[in-house]
Amino acid sequence: MMTSSSTARPRFAFLRDPLAALASAAATGDAPRLWLGPARVRLLVHPEAVRDVLVTRQRDFRGLAFEAARRIAGDGVLQAQGEAHRRQRRVLQPAFHRERFGTHGAVMSTHAARWAAARHDGETLPLRNAMVALTLGIVGESLFGDADAAAVDDVRDYLDAALSLYGPLVVPVARWIERVPLPSVRRVRTRRARLDTRIAAIVAARTEAARVGAPCRDDLLTMLLSARDAELAAERAVDAESPRNVAHGGANGARRPLDDRWVRDEIMTLVLAGHETTASALTWAWRLVAEHPDVEARLHAEVDALDRDIPTLDDVPRLPYVRAIFDETLRLHPTVPFIFRRAMAAVPLGDGAPGVVLRPGEVVVLSPWVTQRDARWWDAPDTFRPERWLDDADRAARPRFAWFPFGGGARVCIGEHFATSEAVLILAAVARRWRLRIAPDHPGRERTRLDPLAPTRPPSTWRMRVETR
Numbered sequence: 001m002m003t004s005s006s007t008a009r010p011r012f013a014f015l016r017d018p019l020a021a022l023a024s025a026a027a028t029g030d031a032p033r034l035w036l037g038p039a040r041v042r043l044l045v046h047p048e049a050v051r052d053v054l055v056t057r058q059r060d061f062r063g064l065a066f067e068a069a070r071r072i073a074g075d076g077v078l079q080a081q082g083e084a085h086r087r088q089r090r091v092l093q094p095a096f097h098r099e100r101f102g103t104h105g106a107v108m109s110t111h112a113a114r115w116a117a118a119r120h121d122g123e124t125l126p127l128r129n130a131m132v133a134l135t136l137g138i139v140g141e142s143l144f145g146d147a148d149a150a151a152v153d154d155v156r157d158y159l160d161a162a163l164s165l166y167g168p169l170v171v172p173v174a175r176w177i178e179r180v181p182l183p184s185v186r187r188v189r190t191r192r193a194r195l196d197t198r199i200a201a202i203v204a205a206r207t208e209a210a211r212v213g214a215p216c217r218d219d220l221l222t223m224l225l226s227a228r229d230a231e232l233a234a235e236r237a238v239d240a241e242s243p244r245n246v247a248h249g250g251a252n253g254a255r256r257p258l259d260d261r262w263v264r265d266e267i268m269t270l271v272l273a274g275h276e277t278t279a280s281a282l283t284w285a286w287r288l289v290a291e292h293p294d295v296e297a298r299l300h301a302e303v304d305a306l307d308r309d310i311p312t313l314d315d316v317p318r319l320p321y322v323r324a325i326f327d328e329t330l331r332l333h334p335t336v337p338f339i340f341r342r343a344m345a346a347v348p349l350g351d352g353a354p355g356v357v358l359r360p361g362e363v364v365v366l367s368p369w370v371t372q373r374d375a376r377w378w379d380a381p382d383t384f385r386p387e388r389w390l391d392d393a394d395r396a397a398r399p400r401f402a403w404f405p406f407g408g409g410a411r412v413c414i415g416e417h418f419a420t421s422e423a424v425l426i427l428a429a430v431a432r433r434w435r436l437r438i439a440p441d442h443p444g445r446e447r448t449r450l451d452p453l454a455p456t457r458p459p460s461t462w463r464m465r466v467e468t469r
């Protein structure tokens with residue numbers, strides 16, 4: 001029988017080492033329950049249960065936003081629920097359509113080539129910071145265009161201040177902290193105000209340019225603003241026909257005004273969600289490539305076969321092995337290692353957890369990190385083997401949700417294609433000229449902060465040495 005101290009210990013196992021806690025829970029079955037601090041949650045391991053939550057029964061679940069995340073990024077699409085989420089997603093989606101990718105692709109390719117050209121033989125780099133700066137530059141120029149690209153620095157300055165204030169707070173303390181007259185609170189307020197002013201000025205300039213018929217800039221912000229205007233016009237037309245629709249909603253499904261604050265919140269959400277995730281994945285990819293000479297040789301052979309020095313979006317289909325390296329990296333090190341949902345009704349799970357019925361209010365955790373290392377779906381699950389992605393029969397035999405680093409269903413990552421194209425172009429542009437080696441003075445793991453992305457975030461202490469090929 002367990003003693004009271006041995007029952008108390010598992011409550012904090014997740015907070016101490018989330019991945020080890022998930023792995024040991026998963027070893028006991030497909031729907032184990034585990035303590036997440038004071039709360040009991042259910043881990044769903046089987047791909048069919050993942051499909052139930054993300055796709056088949058998605059309307060019975062709510063995303064679970066930490067209070068801290070909402071304080072940091074406001075009410076962007078990441079935080080929205082129900083009807084409000086569908087509407088915000090509808091407005092954002094056109095900016096990420098494949099046909100818009102020409103512009104994003106050119107930004108990615110130029111930044112990747114510029115980064116590769118700025119390196120020199122023997123240089124050592126703090127790799128994650130370098131990848132963060134590169135992906136931040138790409139998301140900044142994709143959002144604001146080259147003329148206003150520096151606005152992304154205001155976003156990042158604000159996010160840095162807000163993350164260090166709220167980052168460790170996963171409880172409602174975040175709501176109260178702003179009332180305390182600390183210098184860090186003042187810093188967040190000042191930077192948020194500066195960001196608001198900057199975004200309001202950019203939006204006003206774009207609106208005026210559109211009014212006088214100046215040529216439209218081809219960036220995410222322009223697309224966001226025009227999709228917003230189309231949505232508002234469509235809503236006005238519907239509201240004029242049946243005015244009672246105007247006040248629909250409820251706490252979580254209510255319409256919010258698509259005003260400057262909304263624009264700011266969506267921009268912060270895109271910057272927050274859209275650069276560190278990709279930068280971390282790239283950092284892992286470089287390290288894995290450096291540790292696997294056979295993979296590195298095949299990578300070099302593929303990029304050398306390209307007929308131009310600066311790979312472009314058109315080259316991405318010609319780089320299946322580079323893509324396989326990225327997919328395999330995200331399998332072993334998914335940079336969003338878990339996804340939380342709360343059941344809003346009683347939900348019987350199907351083949352993935354037969355006999356399990358989730359209670360209304362029950363919190364479930366899906367973990368790409370666990371499911372993507374499950375030996376039922378993956379041969380040698382802990383081995384880095386990009387080749388597995390090139391075998392069509394192998395891929396077809398695997399359940400769809402054995403791999404879900406970008407989630408799935410209505411809340412699937414809006415930036416999945418953006419991130420994948422960006423990563424392939426960066427890996428290819430750099431690998432054409434350089435090999436990256438783990439520097440001998442690399443000081444190992446650092447302590448990670450308690451936040452949802454921390455468990456699979458590579459340490460910022462890793463240094464890589466750049467060598468001419």
Ligand code: HEM
Pocket residue numbers: 063077078079089139269270273274275277278281334335336339340404405406407408410411412413414415416418419
């Ligand atoms: C390797 C890079 C990336 C990974 C691993 C990743 C992963 C994810 C995952 C797992 C979700 C779903 C979360 C959930 O279901 O609760 C998500 C959502 C989201 N991602 Fe990404 N992401 C990446 C890159 C990006 C990029 C480049 C952007 C934008 C430029 C982006 C923007 C978003 C947004 C806005 C959402 C919220 C979607 C919604 O709730 O409807 N992500 N991402």
